[in-house]
Amino acid sequence: MEAGAGRGLECQKIMDGKVNENGVDKEIPSCCLKARASVPESDAKCHSTVVSGWFSEPRSSSDKAEKQLYYNNPMWPGEAHSIKVEKILFQDKSLYQEVLVFESSNYGKVLVLDGIVQLTEKDECAYQEMIVHLPLCSIESPQNVLVVGGGDGGVLREISRHSSVEHIDICEIDQMVIDVSKKYFPELALGFEDPRVNLHVGDAVEFLRKSPEGKYDAIVVDSSDPVGPAQELVEKPFFETLARAMRPGGVLCNMAESMWLHTHLIEDMLSICRDIFKGSVHYAWTSVPTYPSGVIGFVLCSTEGPPVDFLNPINPIEKIEGAVMHRRELRFYNSEIHTAAFSIPPFLKRAVSSLRDSSTSTSTKGIRVS
Numbered sequence: 308m309e310a311g312a313g314r315g316l317e318c319q320k321i322m323d324g325k326v327n328e329n330g331v332d333k334e335i336p337s338c339c340l341k342a343r344a345s346v347p348e349s350d351a352k353c354h355s356t357v358v359s360g361w362f363s364e365p366r367s368s369s370d371k372a373e374k375q376l377y378y379n380n381p382m383w384p385g386e387a388h389s390i391k392v393e394k395i396l397f398q399d400k401s402l403y404q405e406v407l408v409f410e411s412s413n414y415g416k417v418l419v420l421d422g423i424v425q426l427t428e429k430d431e432c433a434y435q436e437m438i439v440h441l442p443l444c445s446i447e448s449p450q451n452v453l454v455v456g457g458g459d460g461g462v463l464r465e466i467s468r469h470s471s472v473e474h475i476d477i478c479e480i481d482q483m484v485i486d487v488s489k490k491y492f493p494e495l496a497l498g499f500e501d502p503r504v505n506l507h508v509g510d511a512v513e514f515l516r517k518s519p520e521g522k523y524d525a526i527v528v529d530s531s532d533p534v535g536p537a538q539e540l541v542e543k544p545f546f547e548t549l550a551r552a553m554r555p556g557g558v559l560c561n562m563a564e565s566m567w568l569h570t571h572l573i574e575d576m577l578s579i580c581r582d583i584f585k586g587s588v589h590y591a592w593t594s595v596p597t598y599p600s601g602v603i604g605f606v607l608c609s610t611e612g613p614p615v616d617f618l619n620p621i622n623p624i625e626k627i628e629g630a631v632m633h634r635r636e637l638r639f640y641n642s643e644i645h646t647a648a649f650s651i652p653p654f655l656k657r658a659v660s661s662l663r664d665s666s667t668s669t670s671t672k673g674i675r676v677s
């Protein structure tokens with residue numbers, strides 16, 4: 308990253324607003340400059356300047372042949388969000404992925420796995436608080452909770468606000484993510500210090516297969532994007548395994564990508580979940596500026612049993628003693644945001660058929676998709 312910092316000053320002039328085409332200087336509006344930067348490296352003459360000192364979400368690879376894919380991550384082809392890098396703090400390859408930590412100019416420290424931003428110190432609250440409190444505030448007195456993924460500890464930090472919780476299992480596959488988070492993200496990794504936490508380093512599918520049926524009141528799936536090894540975490544067998552491990556009327560919150568980029572994936576996940584979870588199934592979302600398109604969603608499901616009204620939290624965070632201030636003040640979540648998170652914009656309702664008739668889809672079994 309830093310090696311390229313002095314390169315491409317000539318190119319920088321072009322990026323400042325002018326390009327020379329066939330000997331003629333032409334003004335280029337900044338929006339077009341951005342668009343130019345989104346073509347593959349071989350076509351984008353100014354690529355090295357665009358990335359000098361900036362991190363952009365690539366399909367990570369040091370292999371030259373794959374460099375063409377720099378701006379073509381299969382999850383968001385044709386776009387890339389860049390964050391200015393002040394200093395690279397850590398870079399290594401674990402058994403599973405490339406792990407990068409850098410200090411950014413505007414978002415504090417940033418954790419990147421296989422070239423994809425997982426969290427930044429500035430906006431992680433909007434993800435971790437929502438993925439935890441949306442499910443845990445929707446049931447009375449959650450006691451047994453499982454986290455799948457979540458090796459940075461942020462989800463654990465949020466669960467620990469719930470005094471009713473007695474036991475937290477976390478199954479994270481990558482020990483390096485845990486170690487790196489403990490070193491560089493202590494405000495998240497403090498979640499591991501809670502004595503209720505039981506860490507299992509390994510494959511979540513294996514772990515769930517061995518879990519007793521009906522063990523968990525709540526499961527939070529804090530995975531990376533479903534490319535590569537995380538692919539199976541959005542497929543039917545995985546959801547079946549999750550449902551088996553949940554008690555009747557238990558709740559699941561699963562990361563479910565962006566409404567702007569992944570309507571097909573959302574449709575698929577909702578339809579799989581409707582088949583499996585005979586309680587209720589909903590889609591909610593939050594704003595995370597450093598994730599592609601600036602938003603990310605969640606699928607919330609409950610198993611058949613005591614009905615769960617996700618939209619109106621029965622266990623409001625404000626009423627749990629000490630929860631709002633536990634370890635650090637809540638920054639994003641409150642009960643008002645909770646309910647608002649389930650509001651579905653018209654374009655999304657049109658794109659995802661199961662979100663269309665949100666107010667009328669209550670079945671006799673109480674299944675409601677919205």
Ligand code: SPD
Binds near residue numbers: 425458461462
């Ligand atoms: N596109 C990035 C999605 C990342 C989801 N997991 C984030 C981990 C934070 N605990």
